[in-house]
Amino acid sequence: MNISIKELPDYDVAFVRHVGSYLDTYQAWGKLGAWAGKNNLFPPEQYFIGVSLDDPSITEEYACRYDACITIPQTFNQENESEVQFKTLPGGLYGLYQFYDTIDKFAITYQSLYGQWLPNSDYEPDERYCLEFCMNNPSDDPERKAKIELYIPIKKR
Numbered sequence: 001m002n003i004s005i006k007e008l009p010d011y012d013v014a015f016v017r018h019v020g021s022y023l024d025t026y027q028a029w030g031k032l033g034a035w036a037g038k039n040n041l042f043p044p045e046q047y048f049i050g051v052s053l054d055d056p057s058i059t060e061e062y063a064c065r066y067d068a069c070i071t072i073p074q075t076f077n078q079e080n081e082s083e084v085q086f087k088t089l090p091g092g093l094y095g096l097y098q099f100y101d102t103i104d105k106f107a108i109t110y111q112s113l114y115g116q117w118l119p120n121s122d123y124e125p126d127e128r129y130c131l132e133f134c135m136n137n138p139s140d141d142p143e144r145k146a147k148i149e150l151y152i153p154i155k156k157r
Contacts, residue, residue, distance in 0.1 A: 001097060001117045008091040008131070008151060012076075013049065013069035014041075014084040021061050022052060023103070028068035029134075035083045036070050047071045049089065050132035050148075056107065090128050094151035095121070103138060103146045113152055121154075128153035 014035070018028035029048075036042065053065040069089065072078075078086050095117070099109050110130075118125060133149040141147070 001112060003095045003097055003113075003117055003121070003152075005123075005154075006094050006096050006151065008094055010091045011047070011049065011069075011071050011089040011131075012074065012086070013089055014072050014076075014078075014081070014086055015051075015067040015069040016084055018066045018068065019062075020064065022056060022064055022066055022107075025050065025066045025068060028066065032068045032070060032084065039076075041070055041072065045073075048134040050134055051089065051129050052132070053129060089131060092126065092128060093123075093154050093156075094131070095123065095154050097150045097152070099146065099148040099150050101145055102143075106146070106148070109150060113150070118152070118154070122157055123154035124157050126153035126155045 014032070016028040016032045016035075018025050032048075036046070047070070049069040049071070051067040051069060053067065054063070056064055072086075095113070097109065097113060099106065101109075114125065130153065131151040133151065135147040135149060138144050138146040
């Protein structure tokens with residue numbers, strides 16, 4: 001696996017939470033995208049970041065939580081915003097894997113990173129969540145593939 005090590009800053013984000021199958025997160029992305037459009041928040045100035053909060057091999061599919069996030073400028077006024085929530089995604093040391101495939105194969109990527117790459121690296125997992133930087137809209141891709149920069153939180157052994 002081709003992994004590069006990166007240091008990321010903290011990211012202030014607006015987010016919409018989805019609870020249920022990770023394959024249905026498009027619902028949260030739709031809500032967040034509409035809100036972002038109303039607030040003129042678009043790439044490349046802002047990043048769309050997905051955060052899977054549960055391990056589907058441990059948590060029942062109906063209970064899996066996922067946050068669809070968009071970075072916001074420091075000057076963004078969070079007052080009177082009821083359509084989204086706000087939080088800070090912590091920065092730090094991450095392993096970066098470039099994923100480009102259909103979204104149904106994304107879980108295999110997680111399994112490979114945590115089951116093969118990480119145990120054989122100089123790193124161990126950190127307690128922060130993985131960050132899934134969404135670099136395209138799969139429905140706009142000719143092959144319906146998702147382009148995701150997957151950041152795995154790590155620390156030196």
